[in-house]
Amino acid sequence: MTELPVDKALVEGRVPDRSPEQIPELHEVGCPDELRERIETLMGRYPDRKSASIPALWAVQRLYGWCTPEGIRQAAAVMRVTPAYLESVASFYDLLHTSPVGTHKVAVCTNISCWMRGGDELLEAFRAAAGEDDQFFVTGFECLGACDIAPMASIDERYFGPLEAAEARTAIEQLRAGSEVLPEKALEKRPLPGGPDA
Amino acid sequence: MPETRMLLKNAEDPRLRTLDGYKGYGGYASLEKAYREMEADEVLKELEDSGLRGRGGAGFAMGKKASFLPRGEMNKYLCCNADESEPGAFKDRELMQRNPHQLIEGIAIAALAAGAGHAFIFIRGEYDSQADILDAAVAEAYEAGYLGRDICGSRCDLELVVHRGAGAYICGEETALLDALEGKRGNPRLKPPFPAVQGLYGGPTLINNVETLSNVPHIVRNGAEWFKGFGTEQSPGTKVVSVSGCVRRPGNYEVELGTPTRELIMDLAGGPREGREVKAFYPGGSSSPVLKAEEGLDLPYSFEAMAEAGSMLGSGSIIVADDQVSIPHMALRTARFYHHESCGKCTPCREGTNWTVKMLERVVRGEATPMDLDIVASVQENIIGHCLCVLGDSMAMPVGAMVRKFRDEFEDVIAAASEGEPAVAERIAVAQGAAETLGAAT
Numbered sequence: 282m283t284e285l286p287v288d289k290a291l292v293e294g295r296v297p298d299r300s301p302e303q304i305p306e307l308h309e310v311g312c313p314d315e316l317r318e319r320i321e322t323l324m325g326r327y328p329d330r331k332s333a334s335i336p337a338l339w340a341v342q343r344l345y346g347w348c349t350p351e352g353i354r355q356a357a358a359v360m361r362v363t364p365a366y367l368e369s370v371a372s373f374y375d376l377l378h379t380s381p382v383g384t385h386k387v388a389v390c391t392n393i394s395c396w397m398r399g400g401d402e403l404l405e406a407f408r409a410a411a412g413e414d415d416q417f418f419v420t421g422f423e424c425l426g427a428c429d430i431a432p433m434a435s436i437d438e439r440y441f442g443p444l445e446a447a448e449a450r451t452a453i454e455q456l457r458a459g460s461e462v463l464p465e466k467a468l469e470k471r472p473l474p475g476g477p478d479a
Numbered sequence: 480m481p482e483t484r485m486l487l488k489n490a491e492d493p494r495l496r497t498l499d500g501y502k503g504y505g506g507y508a509s510l511e512k513a514y515r516e517m518e519a520d521e522v523l524k525e526l527e528d529s530g531l532r533g534r535g536g537a538g539f540a541m542g543k544k545a546s547f548l549p550r551g552e553m554n555k556y557l558c559c560n561a562d563e564s565e566p567g568a569f570k571d572r573e574l575m576q577r578n579p580h581q582l583i584e585g586i587a588i589a590a591l592a593a594g595a596g597h598a599f600i601f602i603r604g605e606y607d608s609q610a611d612i613l614d615a616a617v618a619e620a621y622e623a624g625y626l627g628r629d630i631c632g633s634r635c636d637l638e639l640v641v642h643r644g645a646g647a648y649i650c651g652e653e654t655a656l657l658d659a660l661e662g663k664r665g666n667p668r669l670k671p672p673f674p675a676v677q678g679l680y681g682g683p684t685l686i687n688n689v690e691t692l693s694n695v696p697h698i699v700r701n702g703a704e705w706f707k708g709f710g711t712e713q714s715p716g717t718k719v720v721s722v723s724g725c726v727r728r729p730g731n732y733e734v735e736l737g738t739p740t741r742e743l744i745m746d747l748a749g750g751p752r753e754g755r756e757v758k759a760f761y762p763g764g765s766s767s768p769v770l771k772a773e774e775g776l777d778l779p780y781s782f783e784a785m786a787e788a789g790s791m792l793g794s795g796s797i798i799v800a801d802d803q804v805s806i807p808h809m810a811l812r813t814a815r816f817y818h819h820e821s822c823g824k825c826t827p828c829r830e831g832t833n834w835t836v837k838m839l840e841r842v843v844r845g846e847a848t849p850m851d852l853d854i855v856a857s858v859q860e861n862i863i864g865h866c867l868c869v870l871g872d873s874m875a876m877p878v879g880a881m882v883r884k885f886r887d888e889f890e891d892v893i894a895a896a897s898e899g900e901p902a903v904a905e906r907i908a909v910a911q912g913a914a915e916t917l918g919a920a921t
Contacts, residue, residue: 326640328554328597329680334662335645339604373664373822375646376604388605392566393765393812394723394798423648423816424566424765425605428723428798429730438607469576469608474730475747477491479481 302365305358312355316344320359330360334370338377347378375422383418385456387411388435391421394428399446403432406449417453430468440468482747483709485717486693487733490577496612498619501580507625509696513588514631517699522592526695528703530715534570535560535651535688536766536793538714538782545593547675548683556679557595558660558686559586561602562644562651566765566816567796570719571689573731575602575609578693579616583639585692587625588699590637593685597638601656604645613641648820652868653686654678655822666824667868688794690719710736714781718795722748725755725801737779744776744799755801759885763793765813766873768880769800790880806885807892810878811839817874828871831862835878842889845896852889856882 307317320337324330337360341352348371350364357364371377389395389404404421411417425440427433433442436452441463444452448463455462464470484490494500501507513522527542548555559582563571575582582600590598602610617639620626628636642660644650650659654668657679678684694716698706707715714736720743723729727749734743744750744757751757757772762780768790770778778784785792800809818832838855841847859879862871882889 329661331662332642332660335659336643339643339645370662370664373647374604374644377645392816393761393809394567394729396812397724397800397804423819424564424568426563426569426572426603428567428569428721428796431723431729435605438605440608473487473491473573474728475482475732478484478488 302363304361304363305354307358310351310355310358312358313344316340316352316355317359320356324360331362333360334362334367335374335377338367338371342377346384347380347382383414383416385417385437386435387417387419387437387452388422388425389419390423390425390427390431390433390435392424392428394424395431395433398431398443400432402446403434403444403449406446407434407453410450410453414457417456427468429474430466430471433468436462441466442468482733483717483735484733485697485709486574486581486690486719487577487731490573495578495580496616498580498616498623501578505700506580506696507584507623509699510584510587510625511631513591513699514633514635519591519594522588522699525698525703526589526592529698529706530703530713531691531694531698531706532714532716532782533688534690534694534718534795536565536764536791538792541687541691544675544687545589545685547673548593548685549676550594554597554680554682555593555595556682556684557586557590557593557598558653558656558679558684559598559600559689559692560651560653560656560686561600561606561689562648562656563606563689563794564603564648564651564820565794565796566813567721567723567761567798568764568794569721569723570731570795572606572609574689574693574719575606575613579613580620581693581696582613582689583616583620583625585695586639587620587630587637588695589685589687589692591633591635593683595685596636598640599660599679600639600641601650601660602641602643603650604643607643610641610643617641647822648816649822649868649870652870655868656686657684664822666822667870669867690795711779711781711783713783714792718780718792720780721794721796722799723797724760724799725751725757725804726799727752734780737781737784740778740780740797741776743780744797748797748799751799751801755803757799758802758804759800759806761796761798761877763791764796765798765816765877766869767791767793768876769806769884771884805892806881806888807839807842810881810889811836811843813881814839814874814878817870821870825867825871827862827865828867828874831858831871832874834858835874839878842893843896845893845898847893849890849893852882852886 319340323333323336337356345352353367354364391400407419411419427440430442531541532538626639647665649655650665652667655665659665674684710716718736719733732747759769782792814835818836821828821832823829859875862875
């Protein structure tokens, strides 16, 4: 009979090569004052400070462009939680990025209503217009809650639609030039479809 | 038939976003009346008598839900669910963007009825400009003494925080919303205990949708009897209906509940484009079982009529598919959404959405046999009722209905795709290209 492999941990006991992750100390992480103060204010808004974890990660992302490991350690030190805890939260949500992304974020809705009206083609047009330029982060996205302006895109967190595929290039060029993006297609300027009150 | 605007009244006026503009139209009179002249129980009774049903999806009576909270001095919470992420739904966005104070007033009154001292608006992270509008409006309301300490000399306090989510459909599920608000991953909790007993931070919690709470000031101002004068007996009031998809004028239309669905789709939203016909529609967002045009167009748009037809009113969002839309591809698109948004906590949903997507991909690639359609249908049956929350059911119900009602079309697509018919092959390329979306838990 062949011997089964033996789990060393059972025979010899586990010897962790390092202690479990600790909450980092503030002086170890070099947290900018501005970020620390922001997170402290956020924690003060809630009966339980942990409620501030999503807002704190937003603050980290605003400062560094994405949720960097250093940024997460800084937020963890301020909040007195482990970095792993904040990483587990950040990795759950679509809008929090745990890897580098471009400074301009374009999310094109490809869900049912936008798909029916050309959302996939619009996404392709944005991808083609942005090309290899890594200042742009172009991605397909699930329903953004703007089916009335389908097909639409969220460009740097503002909604635009209905968009023609050709307008993708215009938008990308306007972002490159730092000018206002598709002003006539902004959601805010849209009247109610049924017109003013009867 | 024109719209019946209650919640969207004066919404075209940009000044409505400001406190002065809102007060100019009589705003905050209900809050003053409730806090100055009414007891909490009176407010609660008015809400119960009005028969107002939740506008977020489940349609549960709002007053009844509030009455489930235990009485007495303790930390109680109110959460406004503004995580509108259901495909096809965009009414809460409109309400928050155009009339934020109506919502704040509704929250303050509901908090009085429920005895809550802390309230939160959980708004989806994508609604960035709407969150900014809410932030500004909340600051104004604090300034005017409609929020904060000793509101209108009533010795009642209310803190209101606008909390931005970060992109997860599941956070619209009430217990997942609570977890997200507590700073965790948004996983649903096992129920019971229901949030009314054990919710946010373990305290009794009332959770209501934006549109539900926006109705509250109108009910308190005009009374339950007045409110019941709109809509049907079982579905009182008006409804802001989001109509989208293959119609000429997609958008939000506010109508009395019970308005014929045909009027909403064909008259208000303008119907399908010239030469096209309505084939089917989702009556209440992507989670509702699709109705064929002939079974659905002549139904009154109410909770009870949609339930009777085997579907649901849900969040009140109609997505119209015309005769050019391929139902199998629409089923795949729907399934992919739920697959992406499944939190992964419980097995039937995590595995069921995954396998449904894989099987539907085989259908549109022409690799399936008609027998596989039976398997797709049986997977849906095994999801329904077996999950911690309704996300799995929300895929199983529409996909199951599509396979059942349009089986011929599924079989045609399988046959055509396996013979390499170009029109279908083109659609497949589109369907495959769409797989890349931001990944959450699964």
